[in-house]
Amino acid sequence: MHSVHTVAQLHEVLADFRRAGDRVALVPTMGNLHAGHLALVERARELADRVVVSVFVNPAQFAPGEDFEEYPRTLEADRERLLEAGVDVLFAPRTGEMYPDGVGAVTVRVDRVTEGLCSGTRPDFFTGVATVVTKLLVAARPDWAVFGKKDYQQWVTVRRLVRNLLLDVEIEAVPVVREEDGLALSSRNRYLSSAHREMASGLYRALRTAVRTGENENLDARGVEREAWTMLEAAGLDPEYTEVRRRGDLETVTDLQGPRVLLAAAHLGGTRLIDNLEFGSPDRTLEDSGSCR
Template identity: 40%
Template sequence: MLVFAKIKSVQQKIESLKKGTTVGFVPTMGALHKGHLSLIERAKKENDIVVVSVFVNPTQFDKQEDLINYPKTIEKDLSLLKSVFCDLVFAPSAKEIYADNITSQSFNFDGLEFQMEGKFRVGHFDGVGTIVKRLFEIVKPTKAYFGEKDFQQLQIIRNMVKNHKIPIKIVGCEIFREADGLAMSSRNARLTEAHREAAPFIYKTLKQAKVKFGTESALDVVNWVENEFEKHPLFKLEYFEIADEETLLTIKNKNPKQKYRAFIAVFAGKIRLIDNISL
């Protein structure tokens, strides 16, 4: 496994390997867990070489406190990447990516950016679009792999690739969960013992909402979920929405021809957890 910190070096290496080969790319912000490793393992199966980036992107944090507190575990990350036979790692500094101008580009994601997360994290998706587009330009992969836990982000990246005519196939991968159902996240390590023990309640509620959605209206399901969280002493619900998978617009009436997904964001103390489920 080769590790690079400089754009020119990683590009030269990829170019030297690329003739007639396919390149799978997994962008990460480090603090790796089994969910990330599952993306890498899939990329290994579908490509000749796999590149993983480890970069905590400053422009996608709407709160400086979150950027400061985001776990940075590069030595552990490199050990995990070696264990799944990653080929190349790109771990640049912020200066290498942004030079002296750590700002986001402005994007038009056709309204996807204003739904759910976009209502609570201003500028977040411009930051995501900026770094993902930049990494795509550097790595030039055949396929790029993203987890469905950040489903809105996945749809936004698909939209960016389409609108900017970037010749990369975006592959969405199923949410990787702990044995008790909690969606794997780098933030889980920061949960208190009590919050971690109670956290499976989130996915359990999503699964019950899915069952209810089969026979009840979207509004009734939303009201039921909100009521369940009002009764829970350890969690504060930020939002629960049922939306169209393509447009991410909140639905009012069900249409059997449409695909829907339920999205949730919950505060467990100071730690914000997100999850979703296909309906």
């Protein structure tokens, strides 16, 4: 496995691959890798001849007072896991490499799909995500980039920026990877105390129960949201939002007729958890498959 730290080094390695006719998939991460990340790597290996994984804790997506300094950095352990997973290139740039004129010198903003949901408490988050993803796609020029649906709003945002910036890359999605009790895998789960870890699975249970109740009792979208909120509180979590949106593009909806996704964020102690559950009948007019160019 090649380990590179500069865009020039990355270009040199990828040029050799492309001269051999190999196609490339990119998996962007912030490191501290877990089984969810490795599921993305596995999908990338299915798609492409060569797999690049980036490890970069992006300062542009952290607001003041968030956990940028505390965010777990485990590069050597990540390197070992990626080597075992058959990754071809680890790209671990420093901040100055990704932001040569400083963080915020150039930004990428995506409208509509970034409104509400996580933007309610993290207003600059998706601009930071869109900016760093654009930089990674320009640097690696992959044929595919693979993202997880656990960060659903982020996945939709990336799809929109690729479409509108006319980037020649296919965005592939991987379903949420969960623990046995349903908790979505996240690098921030390590912040949970043992007591809060036992409670955290209540987030996924609340989503499942709310969707099931909505379908059985013919509720509208607001009814499902209220049901999820009540379930979260009953499980001891502090809800931040529960919202039903249209699947694939996050348009607001009032009913459950068609492809829907219930998204939620909640807090346990100092840990913020997010999750989502897709439901409803498919609609072939939507770009709702796992991939899009």
